[in-house]
Amino acid sequence: xxxxxxxxxxxxxxxxxxxxxxxxxxxxxxxxxxxxxxxxxxxxxxxxxxxxxxxxxxxxxxxxxxxxxxxxxxxxxxxxxxxxxxxxxxxxxxxxxxxxxxxxxxxxxxxxxxxxxxxxxxxxxxxxxxxxxxxxxxxxxxxxxxxxxxxxxxxxxxxxxxxxxxxxxxxxxxxxxxxxxxxxxxxxxxxxxxxxxxxxxxxxxxxxxxxxxxxxxxxxxxxxxxxxxxxxxxxxxxxxxxxxxxxxxxxxxxxxxxxxxxxxxxxxxxxxxxxxxxxxxxxxxxxxxxxxxxxxxxxxxxxxxxxxxxxxxxxxxxxxxxxxxxxxxxxxxxxxxxxxxxxxx
Numbered sequence: 001x002x003x004x005x006x007x008x009x010x011x012x013x014x015x016x017x018x019x020x021x022x023x024x025x026x027x028x029x030x031x032x033x034x035x036x037x038x039x040x041x042x043x044x045x046x047x048x049x050x051x052x053x054x055x056x057x058x059x060x061x062x063x064x065x066x067x068x069x070x071x072x073x074x075x076x077x078x079x080x081x082x083x084x085x086x087x088x089x090x091x092x093x094x095x096x097x098x099x100x101x102x103x104x105x106x107x108x109x110x111x112x113x114x115x116x117x118x119x120x121x122x123x124x125x126x127x128x129x130x131x132x133x134x135x136x137x138x139x140x141x142x143x144x145x146x147x148x149x150x151x152x153x154x155x156x157x158x159x160x161x162x163x164x165x166x167x168x169x170x171x172x173x174x175x176x177x178x179x180x181x182x183x184x185x186x187x188x189x190x191x192x193x194x195x196x197x198x199x200x201x202x203x204x205x206x207x208x209x210x211x212x213x214x215x216x217x218x219x220x221x222x223x224x225x226x227x228x229x230x231x232x233x234x235x236x237x238x239x240x241x242x243x244x245x246x247x248x249x250x251x252x253x254x255x256x257x258x259x260x261x262x263x264x265x266x267x268x269x270x271x272x273x274x275x276x277x278x279x280x281x282x283x284x285x286x287x288x289x290x291x292x293x294x295x296x297x298x299x300x301x302x303x304x305x306x307x308x309x310x311x312x313x314x315x316x317x318x319x320x321x322x323x324x325x326x327x328x329x330x331x332x333x334x335x336x337x338x339x340x341x342x343x344x345x
Contacts, residue, residue: 011040011109011170012089016079017097018047021055022138028055030101032062040106041066043086047079048072077182077190084176092173094166094191098215101167105211109170112207120172121202123150123164124211130218143218151208155246158199166191167212171198183240188233193240200244 013031017024024044031042041064044056050069059065066086070079076096084092091113095101105124112122128146133139150164157163169191175198182190217223 010089010113011091011093011106012084012087012173013040013042013101014080014083014087014092014094015042015044015097016047016076016083016094017044017052018073018076018079019049019051020097021052024052024097025055025058026138027095027097027099027101028059030103030105031095032059033103034101034106035103036107036110037063039110040064041088043083044068045070045079045083045086047074047076075184075187077184077186081181081184084173084181087173090173091170092176093170096167096214099165099167100213102211102213104209108207108209108211112170112205116205119202119205120175121198121204122170122207123153123204124168124170124207124209125149125151126165126168126212126214127210128165129213129215131215132218140215147210149208150204150206153204153206155199155203158195158204159241159244159246162189162192164195165212165214167214169195175202186233186236188229189237193237196241196244200246 015024015027028042034040042059044052044065044067046052046067046069048070050071053067053069056065056067068082068086070082074082080094091109093109108124109122112119116122126148128148129140129142130144130146131140131142134141148163148165148168150168153163179197179201181194183193186193217226
């Protein structure tokens, strides 16, 4: 590990971008807002023509920067690998231009490296923001959030599920040099494939601190297209995974079971919070007073559905009258499915 952070930054943040200068500026602003100001560099590789160099240079006074454009379109995996080869750091992390690093991102990695100087693979918690961009293409509107906790996750968990997004992983450059980078032939699951490859030889060190946010579209058409791409790419992904042998232990499998149970308990706790909130709202005077208005609204939905010929489902259940958390969880799942159906109409 480098002792001179100025000559050789400890951590290299690898940014992949493609003709999205305004989003890139927002992403780099989250790097500038880090609580620590030393011990890292930023490597930006633009996939295609050099359209964002001026944006990158705006941040040159704040942290060490290297920018390169590939000239022609090579794909995001090739751009990421190019950034890794250019990096001077001993540890690397990917950061896409539409994601955001929270202020303690680098500070958390540095603390983990001090605690575990011999380890080569680290996972941190993150948050998924599901929503859409406003017309300006920059302002993000979040409709829902989903936590990605990784505390206690093991290599078995990495094999079973894609549990960690690309920006929430720190890995030693030696892993990249020994086991390769992102598969440039893969359009989906390229990050999961990389974490499987590294986790097959290195147990990850996990951290419960939320250090980043990543965005996913709420648009049902876009989500359906993404699912189709995942289905098309999963055969090749699983064929590759057959080559990653994993020598494990009973203890590691037990840890995996504990991790799954912990995630289920986490989800149940949040379901309980929502149920308690529903009871509180249902007990309020405003909820009782607006009961006739809600009934009239459901009638209007049915009338509009009948007149237009569109098939729209209306939920009749009142969550405030549900007596068990399992009943509420089932209602929440039904509501999600119904919302998707109605959006698709």
